[in-house]
Amino acid sequence: MGNIVFDYSKASGFVSAEEMDNMKSAVMCARDTLMNKSGAGNDFLGWIDLPSDYDKEEFHRIKEAAKKIQSDSDVLLVVGIGGSYLGARAAIEFLSHSFYNVLPKETRKTPEIYFVGNSISSKYINDLKGVLKGKDFSVNMISKSGTTTEPAIAFRVFKDMLIEKYGREEANKRIYATTDKEKGALKDLADQEGYETFVVPDDVGGRFSVLTAVGLLPIAVSGADIDRLMEGASDARLAVTKTPYESNGALQYAAVRNILLRKGKTVEIVANYEPSLHYVSEWWKQLFGESEGKDQRGIFPAAVDLTADLHSMGQFIQDGARIMFETVLNVQESPAEILLKKEEVDTDGMNYLAGKSVDFVNKSAMNGTIIAHSDGDVPNLVIDIPEQDEYSLGQLFYFFEYACGVSGYLLGVNPFNQPGVESYKKNMFALLGKPGYEKEREELLKRL
Numbered sequence: 215m216g217n218i219v220f221d222y223s224k225a226s227g228f229v230s231a232e233e234m235d236n237m238k239s240a241v242m243c244a245r246d247t248l249m250n251k252s253g254a255g256n257d258f259l260g261w262i263d264l265p266s267d268y269d270k271e272e273f274h275r276i277k278e279a280a281k282k283i284q285s286d287s288d289v290l291l292v293v294g295i296g297g298s299y300l301g302a303r304a305a306i307e308f309l310s311h312s313f314y315n316v317l318p319k320e321t322r323k324t325p326e327i328y329f330v331g332n333s334i335s336s337k338y339i340n341d342l343k344g345v346l347k348g349k350d351f352s353v354n355m356i357s358k359s360g361t362t363t364e365p366a367i368a369f370r371v372f373k374d375m376l377i378e379k380y381g382r383e384e385a386n387k388r389i390y391a392t393t394d395k396e397k398g399a400l401k402d403l404a405d406q407e408g409y410e411t412f413v414v415p416d417d418v419g420g421r422f423s424v425l426t427a428v429g430l431l432p433i434a435v436s437g438a439d440i441d442r443l444m445e446g447a448s449d450a451r452l453a454v455t456k457t458p459y460e461s462n463g464a465l466q467y468a469a470v471r472n473i474l475l476r477k478g479k480t481v482e483i484v485a486n487y488e489p490s491l492h493y494v495s496e497w498w499k500q501l502f503g504e505s506e507g508k509d510q511r512g513i514f515p516a517a518v519d520l521t522a523d524l525h526s527m528g529q530f531i532q533d534g535a536r537i538m539f540e541t542v543l544n545v546q547e548s549p550a551e552i553l554l555k556k557e558e559v560d561t562d563g564m565n566y567l568a569g570k571s572v573d574f575v576n577k578s579a580m581n582g583t584i585i586a587h588s589d590g591d592v593p594n595l596v597i598d599i600p601e602q603d604e605y606s607l608g609q610l611f612y613f614f615e616y617a618c619g620v621s622g623y624l625l626g627v628n629p630f631n632q633p634g635v636e637s638y639k640k641n642m643f644a645l646l647g648k649p650g651y652e653k654e655r656e657e658l659l660k661r662l
C-alpha cells in the first residue's frame with residue numbers, strides 16, 4: 215500500500231533548488247486560489263473533496279448496478295467521449311488483464327467492455343455491432359451535457375439494437391444513463407424511458423469526473439475494487455492538501471512544469487513503460503491539455519508508449535527540436551518474474567541476460583533512456599507508482615487532478631473551462647444542417 219512519489223532529481227541539471235524556492239510563493243498563491251475557491255472556474259471544484267464526501271447511496275447503487283450488469287450481460291458498451299470515457303478506459307486497462315476482452319469469460323468472469331461514441335467511425339460501429347451478435351449486452355451512456363454529438367450518434371445505433379433484440383421494456387432496463395442530476399437531453403430521455411441514472415455532479419467537469427459514476431460504474435463492472443480506488447484518492451487528497459510545499463509532490467510537479475515552460479520546454483511527453491498505461495496517458499492528455507491550452511498558453515501534452523515508441527519517436531526526442539521534457543510513469547513492482555534462460559546456441563547474443571528477469575530488462579531500458587534523453591537536453595521527471603492496483607491508481611488520478619488545478623492557476627488561465635472545444639462543434643453543426651446554423655453553413659460551404 216505504497217504511495218506514489220514525484221521525483222525530479224533526474225532533472226536537477228535543468229531545475230535548481232533556488233528556482234524551486236523562488237517558485238514557492240507563486241505556487242502557494244495558486245494553491246490558495248484553488249482551495250479558497252476564489253479563482254476562475256470556481257464553480258467546478260467539486261472534485262477536490264469528492265473522495266471523502268462521495269454520496270454513499272449513489273456509491274452503493276453503482277456497485278449494485280455493476281453486479282446486475284455482470285450477471286445479465288456478456289458485454290458492456292460504454293458510450294462517451296473525452297472525460298466521459300477516458301478515465302474509465304484508463305482504469306480498466308491499467309487494472310485489468312492486458313488482454314481483458316480476449317480472456318475466456320470463465321477466466322475473466324466479468325463482461326467484455328467496449329468503448330464507443332468517442333469517434334464517429336462507421337467501420338468501428340459496424341465492427342462492434344458484429345462483436346455483439348449473439349451476446350447479451352448493456353449500455354452505459356455517459357454524457358454530462360447529454361447533447362455531445364459523437365456519443366449521441368453511437369447511442370442511437372446501439373439503443374436501436376437493444377430494442378430490436380429485447381423489446382423496448384427490457385432494453386430500457388439495460389441502459390444506464392450517467393448525466394446531469396436534473397437537466398439535459400439525456401436526463402429527460404432517461405426519465406421518460408425509465409433508465410437507471412447516475413449523476414455527473416454539476417460542480418465536476420468532465421475531465422475531472424473519473425472518480426464519479428462516470429468512471430466508477432464501468433470500472434466496477436470490470437471487477438475492480440472501487441472502494442480501494444477511492445481510498446487511494448482520499449489518501450492522496452490528504453497528502454497533497456496538507457503537506458508543505460517542500461515535500462508536496464503535486465505542488466512540486468506544478469512548479470517544475472512552470473519552470474521548464476519558462477525555459478522553452480513547451481511540450482511535455484508522458485512516457486510509460488507498460489502498454490496498459492496507454493489510456494492513463496490519454497486521460498492525462500485531456501486533463502492537462504483541456505485545462506491549460508487556452509489564451510495561446512500552456513504546455514502541449516503528448517504521450518509515448520515505451521520502449522515501443524523509442525523505435526518511432528525516439529529519434530526526435532533525442533535529437534529533434536529541444537522543446538520538450540518527459541514525465542515518466544514508472545510502475546515499480548512487476549506482477550510476475552519472468553526469467554530468461556541460457557540457450558545452447560547464442561544466436562541472438564542474449565545469453566548474457568540468462569537468469570535476469572524481463573522486468574530487469576524493461577527497467578534498464580527505462581533508466582538508460584532517462585539518462586540518454588537528459589544528456590540530450592530533455593529533462594526527465596519520474597512519478598513512481600508502487601504497483602498496478604486500485605489504491606495506486608486512485609492516488610495517481612487525484613495527484614494529477616490537483617497538480618493540474620494548481621498548474622493552471624500558476625499559468626494564469628481558468629483550468630476548468632473549455633471554450634475552444636465549441637469551435638469545431640459550431641462548424642460541425644452548420645455542416646450537418648442543424649437548424650439555426652444556416653448562416654454559418656452558407657459561409658462554410660464556400661470554404662470546403
Ligand SMILES: O=P(O)(O)OC[C@H]1O[C@H](O)[C@H](O)[C@@H](O)[C@@H]1O
Binds near residue numbers: 298358
Ligand atoms: O460528457 P459530455 O457533456 O458529453 O462531454 C464530453 C466531453 O466533451 C466536451 O466537449 C469537452 O471537451 C470535454 O471536457 C467533455 O468531457
